[in-house]
């Protein structure tokens with residue numbers, strides 16, 4: 001069982017965002033903006049799935065995971081709120097969020113179904129966010145001279161994603177979720193996640209007027225496929241999920257723990273949300 005702390009981030013998200021807030025780089029800004037656009041609806045889905053998953057466990061297991069699930073819900077609810085504020089600025093910049101309604105449409109397929117499907121989807125997404133988070137913490141210098149408050153927001157979110165990466169997986173297993181569906185949903189989520197992320201990034205760039213600039217594609221190629229690129233460095237941890245004996249706790253979380261320790265002045269601890 002993991003002890004999860006809910007933190008309130010001490011940053012100002014009222015001040016408007018510069019158009020290319022991520023180090024003046026159009027691609028990186030559009031890419032992170034796309035990710036953020038998916039968070040509030042996605043994270044609400046994770047919260048509901050884990051909360052409903054806990055309810056179907058035998059009483060002894062409910063007792064075992066109750067505090068951890070409360071911590072998970074508290075962390076994701078805080079992420080959802082902060083990214084909602086961030087996304088409000090994107091809306092004011094005229095960027096259309098097409099991804100969130102697509103997620104909401106897809107979520108309808110789970111209405112009235114076995115909660116283990118939602119748990120498998122959540123566990124798959126949590127693996128994605130955990131490996132992305134570890135990559136971001138390891139390559140935080142690649143956010144360039146982005147505003148410190150925004151860098152803090154992304155790295156805080158990353159640290160907490162890494163911190164709670166086992167919760168949905170453990171609840172899925174505790175609820176009797178099997179290997180076949182765990183992997184089936186992981187394959188599907190990989191496809192949905194990457195295609196939707198790419199699509200929303202392109203939409204953001206098109207709206208920004210920077211889609212067909214050479215510098216945008218150069219930055220994208222280096223950020224995704226370069227020596228320290230996202231795809232290049234996360235491929236191996238992504239593949240680990242297919243192992244029958246995989247458990248997310250094996251993945252090193254030193255960077256997350258270090259960030260939370262070194263940046264304690266950037267947040268207050270508020271305990272677990274109900």
Ligand SMILES: [Fe+2]
Pocket residue numbers: 043075076079080157161
């Ligand atoms: Fe989150």
Ligand SMILES: [Fe+2]
Pocket residue numbers: 046076126129161164
């Ligand atoms: Fe998460």
